[in-house]
Structures are given as C-alpha cells and as structure tokens.
Amino acid sequence: MISKSALLKVILLGDGGVGKSSLMNRYVTNKFDSHLFHTIGVEFLNKELDVDGHHATLQIWDTAGQERFRSLRTPFYRGSDCCLLTFSVDDGQSFRNLANWKKEFTYYADVKDPDNFPFVVLGNKLDVPERQVSGEDARQWCRENGGHPYFETSAKDATNVASAFEEAVRRILALDDRADHLIHNNTVDLQRKSHPDPSCC
Amino acid sequence: MVHVYNCHPFASQQIVQVEQEPGLVCCGGGVLFVVAAGGCKVEAYSVEQEGCPFICRFATMGTVKSIQHSKIGDYLVTIEEKNSATYLRAYTNWRYQAEGKARVGVRLLGHLLRGASVQGGVQMEIIEIPLSERPVAMACCSVTGDLLVGCENTLVLFALKGQNQQNPNQSQQIPQSTWPKSQQSSSQSQGQTLSSNQNCLDFERSVILHLQKIKPKKVALCGGYVAVHAELEVLVLKLDSSCEQNTLDELSDTKKTDHLEDQADFLVLQRHQELLGDRAKDCDIPVSIEKTGLEDSTGQYTLSYVLFRRFTPDFFQGCNVEETQLHSLQLYPLFTSNQSVSLEEPTCVFCFFSLPTAGYLYSLMGGVELLSAYQYPEKVLEAVLTDHLLHVITKNALQCFTVRCSAVAARIKDPYIDTTIKACPPCSLEVCALRMQLFIGLRSVCVYGRHVILLSTADAETPEEPERTTHRRGLELKEHTLLTGIFLAVGIDPATTPALESLLSRPFLSRKWTISSPKETSSAGHGWNLYVVDTVSPLTLYQEMVEYSQRYAETNPQAQSLRHLLSEAHLLLRASLLQTPEQQGNIEGNPAVSLQTDTDGPAEKQTAVQTGIQELEEALRQNCAQLGDCFSRGSQKDCHLALPYYRMSGLSVTDIIARNHPLPSSPHSYGPGFLFYLKHYLLEETEQILSQETADEVIDIFSQSEPSQLVSVCASPPMINISPAQTLQVLQHLEATAGVSVPLTITMATMMLRLDDLPQYSQLMERHAEMLLVYGFIEEPRLLLHGGGGGQHTHIRPTALTRQLAKSQPGLLVAAMVALHENNKVQLEQAGHIFKELGCENCLQVDFWEAMLMASSQEAVIQELLFRLVSVYIDRLTNTTSDAHPNEPHAPSRRRSLKSADDLMNSCSHYGALYPWLTVLNPAQNTSSQHQEALYKLQSLLCGPSLSVGSVVPLMERLSEESLWGFSLHLLCTTRRGQYDRSIEKLLDRCPQAIIAYANHQLQDKHMVLWWQKLLPELCNRTRAAADNSILLSALKETLVVVAMETSPTEFLELMPDDGTAFYFLPHLLTCSQSHLLA
C-alpha cells in the first residue's frame, strides 16, 4: 500500500487575483475568504486523496500571479506533474494571458515533452454575473492549444473545484508508465544504497 | 585486548508510536524526526517527554534521501528526489505545522522576502538551495548552524544568516506580505518587502572547495573543521577566515612535484596511510578554494590539512570492499563550563569514523592524534559518539564503548593535570566495551543526549516478542545462546575468551532494564520498530562500575583491571563535570532533570542542577581516593600518581594512612606510591598537624620502609606531636646502623629538648663544630623553620630548637639564618618574621643584618640592609642617652651585639674606617657603650663605600645637631654629599679645632682649591672678627702653610687680604717662593 503512494505536484498559474489561492483553500480546507491577500512567492499544501483506487498525495503549489513576483515563482516550476492554468471569467485580460502562462511554465519547468504534458484550464469566479470571457471562447482556446480539459469553477460557491483537481490527478495517472517509472525509481535507489557497485573491487 | 565490563549502560526503552514504517530517522533539539519509508512526509516526536509524544507532521517536496537537523536555527535540511532530479532543501519554522494543513512557503536561497509571517502567525518555510552539482551528503555545524554540502566533486559551505533577527518592535507591525490589496500602494517595491522579516533564516554560499580526487560519501562540519570521506579515505581540513592572502594554490602546486615522486611508491597499490596535522597535505588530494560570499560578510579563507587516512581492503584477510567501507563520520565538539558565556569555541573537537570492523577517534585541537581505536567484536553498521560513550549497532545488538574525550578536555581545561597537584587517567587509556543490549534487525541509530534512538526492521519470521516480559530465566538462556551464536559467527569462541564468557554468564535483563510494556503489543504486529533507549545517568553507571570494581579489589587488588575500571569510572564523572551548567540541566536530554522543568520553576531546576553537581563531585572524590589506593599499593611504575589522586580525594593524611595499613597476610608492607605520597604531600606541603598516634605511626612506617627519610620526617611540621622518647630510640638505632650525620644529631638534640633534657641536648649540639651545624641546617632547614614554603599560605615560624638557640647559641642561629638566606631557603622578610617571633627584633635581627652585609653579594639586598641598619642605629642613638650610666631605662638589659663596631670595620667592607677628623668630634668615653657602638657603626657606614647617603637623609632628620655626635653625623652627610663649603662653615661655627683635620682629610685633589678659595678667606674673616681666638689663628697658620705649598707666588700674592699685615704673611710667601724654585 505504502509503495503505491505517489507524490503528485500540481501547480496553479494565472494572473494575480484570478483566485488561485482561493481555489486551493476551497479544495484543501473548504473555506473561502473574500478578502484574501496577494500571494508572495510560492506556497504549497498537501492533500491526500484516492482517485480510481489509486492513493495519491497531491501537493498543490500556489504561486504569485503578479508580474513583479516572477523571479520568485519560476524556479519552482520544475518537477511539476500537472499545471493548472487559471483565469477569471470576469477578467478578459487574464484569459488572454493564458498563452503567456503556458509559455512561461514550459520554459521554466523544462518539460521534456510539452505536447504530452498535462495542463488543465480553469475559468474561475463563475459566480460573478458580469462575464467577460464566454465558455465557448475558453473551450476553443483549449482545443487549439493542445486539447486541455476545461473547468468553470467558483471558489466562492465551491462549484467544480474538487472535480478540477481530481481531473488533474487523473491526467497524471493516465500517463501510466510515467507513474510506474516514478515508483520504480525509488526502489532502485534504495537498493543501490545497500548493494554497492561490485565493479569497484 | 578489548576489556568487556558487565555494566549496564541502558536503563529503559520506549517504543515510538509511528504509524508508517520509518525510512529515515534523525534527531536534534529534543525532537525525533521520522521520514516514512519511501515517503514525502516528516513526523516529529518529542524524545524528552515520556512516551515520545507526536509533535507535528509536515510534507516534504520530494522523496527524502537524507535528513539532518541543526540545533542552531532549529532547521532541517534534506536531500530530496523528485522525477529523477535531486534537490537540497532547508525546512524552517517546522514547529508551526501542527496540523500539516497550513500553507508552506517556498523560496530560493537568498530570496528572503516575506519573513515567516502570514496572517496570524509564523509560517513554515522551505528554502530551496540550488546547486550546480548533485548533492550527495550534508552536515550542519553544531557550533554555528552553518551547512556543509558534499557534491560529487565539491564541498559547498553555506553560512547561516538572519538568525535571531527578531526585533520585538517588529512583531507589532503588520508584515507587508499581509497587507490587503486595497491598501497596497503601487509604489511599494520588492526591496521594501524584503526588508521586513522575523524568525527568518537564510543561508549564504560562502566557500566552495574543489576536490578533484575524492568522491564524497559523507561530510561533517564543526567550527571551521571540515571532514569528508569517500569509500576508503577520510580527509579533515580546517577552514580559517583570515585577512591574509590565501596561499593554497601555490601550496598545491609545489605539492604536485613531491607528489610525482610519491606516486612511484604508490603506483601499484595504495597502502594504508595515516597522515596527521601538516603532513596530511602530502596526501594525494589537492583542494582549491573558490570564494563566493559577499565582500562584506566573508573575508579570505585559508585552508589547512588536518588529517588524512586511507584504508585498503585486505583481500588476504578475506575482506572485500564492502567490509572496508567507511561510515559514521562525525566531527564532535566538546564544550566545557569554564568557557565564556558565548560558548563560541568548543574546548576540543574530535573526529570519529568507522569501518565495519573498527572505529577511530581522533582529537583535532592542539595537535592531531589518534585517541582510540575501537575493535568491534562484530560487524558494526553505524556508530554515534557522545560525551560519555560511543554507541554502535550491529545487526542484532546495541553496544557501547567508553570514550576518552573527557580526558583530553580535562587536560585542556586544567593545566594542573599531570602535575603533583592533579591527575586524570591518560587519553591513551585502553577503551572498553560495556554490556550489549540485544535487538533484532537493527538498521540505524541516532542519539540525543541520553536517548539512543534505534530503528529496527526485522524480517517477517522474527519471533518471540511477547515472551520477553514473562519468563526471565528462559529468556536469559535464549539470549545467551543467541549471543554465543553471534560471537561464534564472527569467529570468536567465547569459551576461549574469559571476559566474554563472564559476560555471557550473566543475566541480560537486569533489574535496571525496564520496558514500557503497554504499548508494546500494539507495535508487535509489524516487522519494524522505533525504540528510544535511555542510557543510565553517568552517576549510576559510575556507581555500577565501582560496585563491579569491588570484586576485583577483593580478589586481586594489584590487578590492572581494577585500575582500568576505576579510571573508566573517573572519566565518566569527568565528562559530566566538564559540561556546562546548562548542559547539565536539560538541553542535552537528561531525562531526570528535564522532567522537572515542566513543573518546577527555574529556581528548583537550578538547585537540582546544583545538587547534581555536588553528587558528581562527591563521587569524584571517592573515585580519586580509590585510584589513590590503587597507585599507592601498586608497582613502582606510576606510583607517583597516588599523590595527586589522594590530594584530589580530599582525605586527611590520617585517613590515607589508615587506608594503607598493610594487610596482615600481605608480605610487603607499604607500597611505593604510599611512601611517595607521604614524602611529598605530608612532608613538604601540608600543614595538617597529625595526632601523636598518627605521627608515631608515620615514624614507624619510615623506620621500616625508608629510614633514610627519618630526619626529614621528624623535621616536618605536621609531625610536631611525635613522642620524643620513642622517636629518639628510632633515631639512635638509625645512627647505630647508618652512622653519624649532622642533621641526625641535631634531630636527636631536638628530641632531647622536647624531653627537657638540656644537658643531653647541649652534649649533642657540642658534638659538631658550629660550621658543620650550619651545614646541617642548610641540609634540613625545617629544623629551624616551619611553614612558609610551597604554595601554602602559612606563616613561617621558628621551631623549639630555634628558640633554644636564640637563648643559648645566638651566634650559631644568626650564622645559620645567614646561610639559609644565602642558599635561598629563607627570604629576608621571612627571617625578619622569625626574629620577631623570637622577640629579637632589635638584637638578633640586627646581628643578622650585620652578618648578612658581610655575607651577601646581592646589591639589592645590600642596599636594603644598609638602609635598615642606618635606621636601627638612628633608633638606638635617639633611644639611648649619651650618659655613661650603666643601667639605661630605655633599653633594659640589652644584650651586646654579636659584632662590635670595630669588628665590623675590620671585617666588613661596607663599614668604612672612621675619618680622622671624627676623633676630634667624638667625645671620649663619656657615653654609654651602647650609644657609642651605635654611633660608631653609623659613622662607619657613612664613611663606607656602599651606603648611598642621599637615601638616608630623610632618616637623619630625626637626629638633632645639638649634640656634638649629632652634629658629626650631619656633617658627615653634608660632606659625603660634596657640600664642602657648607661643611667648612658649619665646622668653623661649631668645632673649629677640628677644621684642619677635616681639611687635611677632605680637601684633597680637586678639592684642594677650597683651601684658598673657601677656607683661607673664611679664616681670615673670622680671625679679623676675633683676633684673640687662638684656635682660629693656629688654623689660619696651618692653612697658610698648605696654601703656600700648593700655589705659585703670584697666586699667593693675589690671595693676600688687602688689610693683612705683610709681616704675618711674609714667611709663608717665602716658603711658597722657595718651593717653586725647587720645583
């Protein structure tokens, strides 16, 4: 049981104020704060979950969306297993910036195979009546940029938040051999420690 | 041979309630950190509290491969893996992660920005430390909190920054990271954000060491010492920050040439190598420094080699590489309590590392040396060094060995160790193993204070947990066979090794071994366990060792093992006493004291620590007494150690004598160590007066064992109560066997004196000439003087013999004192004290000073004596009248001086012959002899060559010039100071009849001109005023004779007074002219 547990790193990216921290809070602690502070740098929280019989530890990384914090967040893109590109449906600019976020991530995360890397796109603040981005525009963008799944969420109302994160996990586990590789890696390392290379004799 | 003692180092065990199988374990700061196997989670447990309660849990960012805790800064550092990449991370403020639910901040090294504060509290923070190479090992410095990371070819040193930056005022402020968006001004810059922080740690990359030829496996760091080991090599370096330009590059260049030559020797097979201190630079591993720190915070670094050791697998012995692999590298600082409060520098630093078969402990400060080599009976997986013990684990047992760290530290701390004052077992004392505790499937060990934390992962089929507490007897047997099996497995047959066999024959679960059973059942289900085994307090272990030693003491007191065991016990106590009071309190995990801290206030804790120290000190005194016994009875070798150990025991001489009564059965009577102790301590340094009984016993001891010492024994102050009659018999016997000697005769005379037998006393004293007696006193000064010697603060005092001599043979006493002074056996002040005690300050002491003037050649002493004597003579002159009455009221019945003024003038160069003109001034025989003697002596000193007149002028002021003798002394002074004009005037005023004698004596050579420049005009003037003064006239006449002889006729004419009668001067002019014609 223990050996099957995997640590999955999921990173939230998107413009400042789109609700990344709120989404993480809603998902992990099921709370919402209407006066949240801007995030500075990078923070994370762990969440244990079972998806389709797989036990996983989800490590959710929340980043600062404001431009001035770029140098603080980019070093931590490496090692991500999934990237949640987030915009706010009441903020057109945040949607138009999605492409830049994706580029920034691919560049700094040093993703080997960007075409197959799991991205999930979140349109947040669904509850706000004044929409600037239509669901159709968003879906079209997702189709054209690599067929990413798209979720419309509200951190305030808890709409779709859990499903979005679960989808992220599913996407990661879907890369089956990759997950196996992860666990396999660990075992090899442990063994190498206790059985040194005989060639040094 | 490795001593194995059947002592119980372990007291109790607890099982930590861990849910998941632990993968890695480390501890520090009273906390045990457990990383779940293969997991990304760290759980913290308090080892200081009963039952090791859970503190908190937090997630790591990757799979932890290695973990360490730093006491300073309370941070954790990990090497982690995620998606095949390796990371180095530091976890700070982890204690704020109680639920594992709070957000964790992440940042890069150097990007100190938010502080650790978020809304409402401190936030746990992870600092990611980027490295250009893959990190392999890391270590934290327990002195500074700095971090050393070993990569494939480099060692990177990170300095801990920002610790204790908390500003109490800041805590009131709202940290900027918590500003609501609405209030955030657009002008707010990142710089401002960075400035506010509390509780915040960061690291600064300060130095990179490039190691080309060694692949680090483990590293260690302690106060500037850097240690690294590869599979078969250990290298220890010292990094010093200094202003000097680093010369290392040069150094490694020059080395390369040597190196090539060396290579020839090592080309085929690199052999075992041990290079200590500077010589370590000859190892094959060049190191270069790359400085990376900021200009302002780091200076230049210099690097020196400290230690290098290389092992080679010994294939012929059947060892393979695996068995020769190094592990458990440790740099270990030892702090001692006499250090400054800051505790910045440890007293000593040790380096430990281990092979599976042997461990090595080096002392690094003050000269690198191998302290101990530990030969393990079985393959050791891991070892941890502590102040008191070395803990090692094998697959199936926890065992401890004694360590010598305290022997090194004690010597650095106390320079009196290894003198006659203090002793401590040697650093080279063979180490020993204590009894082992069996476990199953041990994997790793770590230690916090007295808590040893063990991780065991037994194979699934491992049996028998529940039986443990029930059938003791059966258990013993089982353990016995198991252990025997282990020994046999490693090729040791216990039956052939008595120590092992005795070890195996004893029960393994002692009364002291307690197991917290209630929790055990819950953990018995799985194949792993995390134990916290507490070691017994050093005092308890000490007591057990002492108990154990009693058995040796009864059967064979000479046994080396007894001495060894007592020495072990001694070092245990020392290690505890060396610790700082805080360490003795709770920080280092002393459960006994730390438990109290929860309930009691600081005052109670203080007293608990205090009584703890007192107990330890008392135990140390007992131990010193026992060690003293060992050395006092032992062989000639090291017997001198009885003295310092007995001294440290605080026992009285009487106690120690009682402890050394020969056993009725024993063939030899008193041990050499005991006699050494008696001679040096009792006879030279102590002032403890022995009772008559004890003193007589001492005489007995020496007459049996070392009769030649008897004189010195009898003369010793503590022996003052010996019974004289009995001693006399012993001494007479000695004389009959060893022959006559002067000190012996004097000693016998002293006994006669004690017996009040004056005739016999005198008879004995008359057996030798006075000169020989003086030599006798030089040989044994304590016949005359007691106390005042050594480091004792006692005053010097005369003996009964001295008092007798003052009465009956004062000359001998004075001669003896002078001889003692000249042989540096007594100082001037001490002699003064003796004479004062004798009530002879004014007589014998003065005689002594006069005699000293004759004998001494030290200028400083002479000047001092001259001054004192002048003052004494002046006293005598003022206190006696110049009347000739025999019975003077001021100085009743004063004894005559030993030396008269004449004697002194004849025999002592400092006393000058009296100037002839003084006879004119000195009244003849109309004063008392005392007075006259004093006057003559003083005049003689003033006439002598040595007295510096200037220095005694203030003393002279006490004398009036009224009397002629007083006047004579003042005149001597003015004359000696060269004031002839004034002297002439004064003399003409007071005593003109002496003027020609004075002038004849004083006005010679260059002062000759005064005859005509001063004396002639004076006389002319005075005779003019009193023409009928025949004394003046005859003086004038005499003067003219001299002037006529000494001047030319023209000069003479010039000198004629204008009103003089030519007739009067004419004959002199004639003489003058004639003498010049002749010339």
Ligand SMILES: Nc1nc2c(ncn2[C@@H]2O[C@H](COP(=O)(O)OP(=O)(O)OP(=O)(O)O)[C@@H](O)[C@H]2O)c(=O)[nH]1
């Ligand atoms: N109405 C509504 N408001 C939301 C929702 N999610 C977030 N907010 C609000 O939007 C503001 C910004 O949310 P954050 O979660 O702090 O945004 P962020 O993406 O973390 O911003 P940065 O940390 O600056 O990158 C906050 O005041 C939230 O209360 C939502 O679903 N509905």
Ligand SMILES: [Mg+2]
């Ligand atoms: Mg945020």
